[in-house]
Amino acid sequence: MSKSDPNAPKRLALIASKGTLDWAYPPFILASAAGAMGWEVGIFFTFYGLTLLKPELSAAVSPLGNPAMPMKMPFGSEGFQNINWPMPNLLMANVPGFEAMATGLMKQTFKNKGVASIEELRNACLDLDVRLIGCQMTMDVFGFKREDFIKECEIGGAATFLEYAADADVQLFI
Amino acid sequence: MDTINEDQVLDCTGLLCPMPIVKTKKAMNELQSGQILKMIATDAGSPPDIAAWSRQTGNELLLSTEEGGKFIFFLKKA
Numbered sequence: 326m327s328k329s330d331p332n333a334p335k336r337l338a339l340i341a342s343k344g345t346l347d348w349a350y351p352p353f354i355l356a357s358a359a360g361a362m363g364w365e366v367g368i369f370f371t372f373y374g375l376t377l378l379k380p381e382l383s384a385a386v387s388p389l390g391n392p393a394m395p396m397k398m399p400f401g402s403e404g405f406q407n408i409n410w411p412m413p414n415l416l417m418a419n420v421p422g423f424e425a426m427a428t429g430l431m432k433q434t435f436k437n438k439g440v441a442s443i444e445e446l447r448n449a450c451l452d453l454d455v456r457l458i459g460c461q462m463t464m465d466v467f468g469f470k471r472e473d474f475i476k477e478c479e480i481g482g483a484a485t486f487l488e489y490a491a492d493a494d495v496q497l498f499i
Numbered sequence: 500m501d502t503i504n505e506d507q508v509l510d511c512t513g514l515l516c517p518m519p520i521v522k523t524k525k526a527m528n529e530l531q532s533g534q535i536l537k538m539i540a541t542d543a544g545s546p547p548d549i550a551a552w553s554r555q556t557g558n559e560l561l562l563s564t565e566e567g568g569k570f571i572f573f574l575k576k577a
Contacts, residue, residue, distance in 0.1 A: 361524035
């Protein structure tokens with residue numbers, strides 16, 4: 326009960342509801358930053374966000390239906406790298422391997438710029454004792470088992486998260 | 500300007516948010532109270548972020564400066 330103790334650290338409660346590469350970043354960035362500031366942090370992984378608790382992360386990004394997403398090339402001259410490549414929906418929807426290519430380009434661009442990978446950020450969160458809570462209901466719906474997820478996470482439901490969030494200073498749904 | 504003698508140096512050159520503060524926190528864990536960490540970063544977001552980190556953690560930011568395209572911070576462990 327952080328609120329009953331005025332000396333308790335600040336608390337951040339996050340819901341991670343999306344499992345794509347681009348949406349995997351915000352919860353892990355905010356959680357590791359808050360943990361580094363000495364805050365208590367918990368992330369509730371629900372719906373598509375639950376796959377971010379798998380031992381092997383396979384988060385991908387789809388430019389389809391993501392019209393503001395800039396497509397950048399991670400190689401070539403600086404001028405070439407700064408070009409935003411327009412990608413017609415027809416191309417994205419119909420070319421096999423397009424999503425894999427877009428994911429590869431985003432990962433390489435992020436790496437070149439010095440952004441940590443999702444794996445690194447998740448490990449940083451574990452080092453900082455961030456609570457990672459997997460949603461039981463989502464597990465049941467999608468047919469996951471406890472052993473499909475990293476051993477460091479715990480499993481809970483809406484009440485588990487709400488009790489934690491009720492005493493949080495910052496709550497965000499991502 | 501008085502010279503600050505650091506006890507430890509942490510180079511976060513090339514790293515983007517949030518790694519500079521994550522690594523700073525880790526480096527600070529190794530220091531004793533009163534010891535000083537010199538942190539070097541190239542992330543343009545680090546001056547406001549390190550200032551916020553300092554306020555949130557109570558570790559004093561003695562100096563925040565820029566030298567040759569690099570941001571340099573001196574942090575004293577609380």
